[in-house]
Amino acid sequence: MSGGKPETSIVIRTYNEEKHLGNLLQRIKEQEYSDYEIVLVDSGSTDRTLEIARSFSVNIIQIKSQDFTFGYALNIGCRAANGTYLVFVSAHVLPADRNWLENLIRGFEHENVAMVYGRHLGAPQSKFSEKRDFARLFSMTPENAQAPLSYANNANAAVHREAWEKYPFDEYLFGLEDIDFARKITADGQRVRYEPRAAIYHIHEERWPQVFNRYRREAIAAVRIGLTEPPQSGLTWPWFLARLAGDILASFPYWTRARLEEILRFRYYQWKGSRVGFKQGKNLNLQTEKEQMFFQAPASAVAIRSQGHAELGPIDLPQLKPSDILVKVEYVGVCRTDLEVLEGSLGYYRSGLASYPIVPGHEFSGTILRIGPNNRYQERFRVGQRIVGECILSREPNDRREVGVINQNGAYATHIVVPGWAVHPVPEGLDMKEAALAEPLAVVLRALRRIESHLRPGSRVAVIGVGSVGNLAAQALHHRGCRVTAFDNNEKRLALLKGIAEEGHTELSGLGSFDIIVELTGVREVLEKALSQSRFDSALLVLGFPYGKMSYNFEDVVGNEKVIVGSVGGDERAFDEALALLPHLDLSAFTNTILPLEEFETAWQMQREGKQLKILLKP
Numbered sequence: 001m002s003g004g005k006p007e008t009s010i011v012i013r014t015y016n017e018e019k020h021l022g023n024l025l026q027r028i029k030e031q032e033y034s035d036y037e038i039v040l041v042d043s044g045s046t047d048r049t050l051e052i053a054r055s056f057s058v059n060i061i062q063i064k065s066q067d068f069t070f071g072y073a074l075n076i077g078c079r080a081a082n083g084t085y086l087v088f089v090s091a092h093v094l095p096a097d098r099n100w101l102e103n104l105i106r107g108f109e110h111e112n113v114a115m116v117y118g119r120h121l122g123a124p125q126s127k128f129s130e131k132r133d134f135a136r137l138f139s140m141t142p143e144n145a146q147a148p149l150s151y152a153n154n155a156n157a158a159v160h161r162e163a164w165e166k167y168p169f170d171e172y173l174f175g176l177e178d179i180d181f182a183r184k185i186t187a188d189g190q191r192v193r194y195e196p197r198a199a200i201y202h203i204h205e206e207r208w209p210q211v212f213n214r215y216r217r218e219a220i221a222a223v224r225i226g227l228t229e230p231p232q233s234g235l236t237w238p239w240f241l242a243r244l245a246g247d248i249l250a251s252f253p254y255w256t257r258a259r260l261e262e263i264l265r266f267r268y269y270q271w272k273g274s275r276v277g278f279k280q281g282k283n284l285n286l287q288t289e290k291e292q293m294f295f296q297a298p299a300s301a302v303a304i305r306s307q308g309h310a311e312l313g314p315i316d317l318p319q320l321k322p323s324d325i326l327v328k329v330e331y332v333g334v335c336r337t338d339l340e341v342l343e344g345s346l347g348y349y350r351s352g353l354a355s356y357p358i359v360p361g362h363e364f365s366g367t368i369l370r371i372g373p374n375n376r377y378q379e380r381f382r383v384g385q386r387i388v389g390e391c392i393l394s395r396e397p398n399d400r401r402e403v404g405v406i407n408q409n410g411a412y413a414t415h416i417v418v419p420g421w422a423v424h425p426v427p428e429g430l431d432m433k434e435a436a437l438a439e440p441l442a443v444v445l446r447a448l449r450r451i452e453s454h455l456r457p458g459s460r461v462a463v464i465g466v467g468s469v470g471n472l473a474a475q476a477l478h479h480r481g482c483r484v485t486a487f488d489n490n491e492k493r494l495a496l497l498k499g500i501a502e503e504g505h506t507e508l509s510g511l512g513s514f515d516i517i518v519e520l521t522g523v524r525e526v527l528e529k530a531l532s533q534s535r536f537d538s539a540l541l542v543l544g545f546p547y548g549k550m551s552y553n554f555e556d557v558v559g560n561e562k563v564i565v566g567s568v569g570g571d572e573r574a575f576d577e578a579l580a581l582l583p584h585l586d587l588s589a590f591t592n593t594i595l596p597l598e599e600f601e602t603a604w605q606m607q608r609e610g611k612q613l614k615i616l617l618k619p
Contacts, residue, residue, distance in 0.1 A: 008105060014091045024095075059080060085159070088178075093202050094203065095200050113192070118195050119200070126203065127262055156200045167184045174221045176231070207314060212276075216277035244267045310342060317417055329619050334600075334616070341405060359404060362391040363391075363436055386426040391405070424576060437472070444472050455477075465526075467488075473543075474497050491506060513535070534562060535560070541565050594615075
């Protein structure tokens with residue numbers, strides 16, 4: 001850049017573009033033409049997009065995802081820009097050479113040119129049919145006979161600042177703001193120039209619903225700006241069949257079954273999306289539909305398909321209802337319950353109340369990606385906010401729903417949809433790994449509340465089984481001033497409670513000396529011993545799963561005035577209390593084993609071996 005303002009400003013729109021953004025910025029840095037600045041307009045990225053951008057010399061502007069349209073984001077970037085020429089480039093493209101930017105700007109040397117757009121090339125990972133569309137629409141000569149004179153494409157384009165100031169981009173379109181702009185300036189006597197030497201590789205790695213949505217969105221915009229059909233797709237059966245046949249013939253001699261399936265799917269979703277969008281036309285409400293239009297998040301998850309069988313793969317997220325919130329999962333804790341769901345040993349599955357498939361995982365932290373339309377929780381939450389979610393979602397006796405357990409997919413996934421009332425904000429300063437422990441701690445705190453009358457400072461409490469939940473229970477009891485004794489056959493687990501538990505034993509004995517017994521093993525024989533040995537006026541808190549059938553003489557309960565309480569799950573109050581208590585507990589042993597979601601089977605085996613207090617998965 002020479003002294004003063006730059007000649008050119010490059011405006012890049014981003015939303016979770018960590019995969020390609022670094023390559024793009026590096027390639028821009030290597031351009032022969034250097035009189036430029038970069039303005040990046042981000043719409044609420046929750047991945048490493050902003051971290052990558054900050055490692056380059058980039059002016060970052062952040063907007064809310066719910067405010068995004070292509071035109072709005074571009075106008076925001078243009079207002080912040082200083083250049084005479086405003087260059088627009090998608091975050092998932094890669095300039096083909098070091099002269100891309102210079103060739104794009106040179107297009108303005110021609111008389112009366114107010115907009116220049118460059119060539120698009122398919123990348124190796126591009127879909128075959130889209131490569132053919134690029135070749136058809138973007139010729140090798142400056143006189144592009146394949147496109148109308150008012151055609152343009154803002155994934156690789158530049159406009160003169162004076163033209164943008166006169167005709168800012170329409171912020172109320174679902175797409176095609178570039179063609180709308182080009183039509184306005186050509187009607188005003190100015191020219192759009194195509195410059196094939198300014199070439200980029202355009203990298204679309206979309207799932208099929210996203211392909212459908214892209215062409216649907218462009219078709220809606222086409223109706224709104226008065227086009228007779230979308231610019232890149234036809235609407236008739238003959239068009240679809242002709243494109244399909246042409247692609248299949250062009251694929252020879254490299255025809256494969258996978259290639260044929262890809263061609264069929266791409267052309268179908270392109271054609272179908274265009275037909276649906278063109279039919280919807282002007283009747284769609286921008287405010288209620290735009291987030292679904294612009295932020296369709298590709299999702300993958302570990303799904304337990306049948307007893308003992310689980311796999312990682314793509315999933316379709318449910319449509320957001322007004323009460324729902326879409327969350328990007330940051331961490332999810334591995335729990336013994338996950339294995340019981342897998343093995344079918346959990347009571348819900350033994351009784352037939354629950355069924356497969358199910359995505360497990362109920363201990364999670366995440367970031368809000370989207371809030372359902374007309375959501376009454378919009379005042380309480382915002383996109384980008386860090387949250388945790390409750391597990392027990394049942395509000396009616398006949399509506400049994402537990403996240404990752406029964407009738408509600410869980411957080412072994414990139415994304416999860418949860419009702420707004422079950423979401424809790426994570427306090428500032430609390431690490432997201434630690435926040436994922438809010439659910440098991442909430443289980444403990446709600447359970448302790450149910451035996452509140454027996455909990456007093458100085459009460460003697462036996463905690464049997466000091467895995468992750470037992471450890472949290474011991475710490476919570478100690479924090480309340482109780483005298484804790486821990487029982488576990490794993491000496492390493494007992495050692496983690498040094499300074500918290502007064503004693504630790506590998507042999508279960510002396511239960512008659514405790515005011516309260518907390519049983520967490522789920523082992524029937526252990527529960528039987530706790531029932532029989534507990535003393536007069538004691539409380540027995542049962543948190544373990546699953547015990548199976550057993551016989552017991554309840555005359556002992558009545559005669560000795562014992563209190564037996566079973567508890568599962570945490571409620572709203574318990575979650576708020578858990579988030580407040582977590583910073584005061586020693587959580588170091590809970591957060592030192594983190595595996596990627598792809599290694600869920602390794603994590604499950606580690607859970608069976610019991611060598612780690614807690615294992616966290618990170619999608």
